[in-house]
Amino acid sequence: MKKKIIISIICIFVLILSGCGIEKVPMPAQNEVTDKALKDVFSEHGLKIGTCVSQYVTGNRVMADLVTGQFNSATMENAMKPDYILSQEKSKSSGKLVVEYNQEAISILKWAKENNLSMRGHTLIWYNQTPEWIFHEDFEMNGPFVGREEMLDRMESFISGNFEELKRLGYLDLFYAYDVINEAWMEDGSIRQNHWTEIIGDDYLWFAFYYADKYAPETIDLYYNDYNEQYKADTIADFVRTLVDDDGRSLIDGIGLQGHLYTSDDLKGYLDAVDTLAETGLKLQLTEVDVGLGKYQSPLSATDEHLREQGRFVYELINGLFERVDSGKLNMDAITFWGFSDGISWRREYSPQLYDADLDPKYALYGAMQIKEYAGY
Numbered sequence: 575m576k577k578k579i580i581i582s583i584i585c586i587f588v589l590i591l592s593g594c595g596i597e598k599v600p601m602p603a604q605n606e607v608t609d610k611a612l613k614d615v616f617s618e619h620g621l622k623i624g625t626c627v628s629q630y631v632t633g634n635r636v637m638a639d640l641v642t643g644q645f646n647s648a649t650m651e652n653a654m655k656p657d658y659i660l661s662q663e664k665s666k667s668s669g670k671l672v673v674e675y676n677q678e679a680i681s682i683l684k685w686a687k688e689n690n691l692s693m694r695g696h697t698l699i700w701y702n703q704t705p706e707w708i709f710h711e712d713f714e715m716n717g718p719f720v721g722r723e724e725m726l727d728r729m730e731s732f733i734s735g736n737f738e739e740l741k742r743l744g745y746l747d748l749f750y751a752y753d754v755i756n757e758a759w760m761e762d763g764s765i766r767q768n769h770w771t772e773i774i775g776d777d778y779l780w781f782a783f784y785y786a787d788k789y790a791p792e793t794i795d796l797y798y799n800d801y802n803e804q805y806k807a808d809t810i811a812d813f814v815r816t817l818v819d820d821d822g823r824s825l826i827d828g829i830g831l832q833g834h835l836y837t838s839d840d841l842k843g844y845l846d847a848v849d850t851l852a853e854t855g856l857k858l859q860l861t862e863v864d865v866g867l868g869k870y871q872s873p874l875s876a877t878d879e880h881l882r883e884q885g886r887f888v889y890e891l892i893n894g895l896f897e898r899v900d901s902g903k904l905n906m907d908a909i910t911f912w913g914f915s916d917g918i919s920w921r922r923e924y925s926p927q928l929y930d931a932d933l934d935p936k937y938a939l940y941g942a943m944q945i946k947e948y949a950g951y
């Protein structure tokens with residue numbers, strides 16, 4: 575018995591030492607450090623600053639106040655993805671692919687309008703989080719695939735229907751950017767194989783932009799958005815140059831770099847990729863930034879040392895971008911973080927956000943705000 579108790583005590587010590595019991599080093603509150611909000615700092619460089627949101631966030635008073643106080647742009651974390659905005663029932667009865675917004679999306683749009691937040695649309699054509707039934711005859715899961723022409727019609731009806739629905743609801747003018755396609759390219763330079771390529775062919779990419787350009791208002795910039803962009807920069811740069819109409823007019827306005835980064839990443843290499851993409855002449859945005867502690871599949875615990883490293887990383891990243899924007903080398907009008915708090919991040923095991931789970935500021939916040947003194951140096 576005694577032996578068991580000793581072993582348990584040792585185990586508890588090991589757990590504490592290995593990170594479970596990391597003591598939080600208190601950070602000064604934001605209003606003690608600066609009288610500026612995040613959005614004030616970014617506005618000085620002509621940029622919006624965004625976060626993704628869900629109804630969980632907008633329905634929580636403290637979180638919603640933090641978002642409206644610090645950010646001026648929002649992207650829906652999920653509620654505007656194809657899985658959420660296409661109606662199988664209405665598609666079956668009308669015979670064309672029908673867009674219908676859900677209550678979550680509508681309530682977030684209402685909240686964004688009331689709080690003067692601009693919106694990024696995310697996302698239209700994607701291989702993921704897209705209903706399987708849209709690819710099958712009669713919109714039935716178990717039917718055969720439709721043919722190319724029918725699928726192109728469905729794509730057109732999806733894209734036109736989306737902008738019509740936003741207009742009908744009265745929220746179209748909140749949008750300044752829209753991801754037309756998400757994640758179509760692989761790191762080896764090939765096109766990701768999916769139902770769109772299988773049914774339409776590789777030119778589904780061109781058609782998506784053709785329809786988006788046809789139906790979106792001029793005020794909405796049309797984006798291609800992808801991850802691991804630092805490894806795909808040449809591929810993406812070549813691709814966007816193909817997106818022109820018969821008169822040589824570009825069908826795309828911008829490239830979205832998701833920015834799911836790690837503190838172990840090569841920041842110089844990342845900024846080189848930004849420069850390569852900027853040479854296309856298109857706008858760039860960072861659209862889903864988070865900077866995880868450690869590296870892919872090896873998260874580090876949130877010790878003061880690791881959090882400081884993250885703060886410095888975020889400082890250097892944002893500094894590199896601001897420098898390029900200020901010198902006219904980079905046409906960037908917004909940076910969006912994929913969340914704001916470690917507690918609700920999709921990568922929470924990497925503690926990748928600007929505020930911790932208690933919504934207290936981290937070095938990373940002061941890094942993003944370019945307050946070097948508190949950014950972990």
Ligand code: GLA
Nearest residue numbers: 651696756801832834862920
């Ligand atoms: C990708 C998508 C986002 C989101 C994240 C995970 O980056 O673009 O919409 O799904 O994965 O949350």
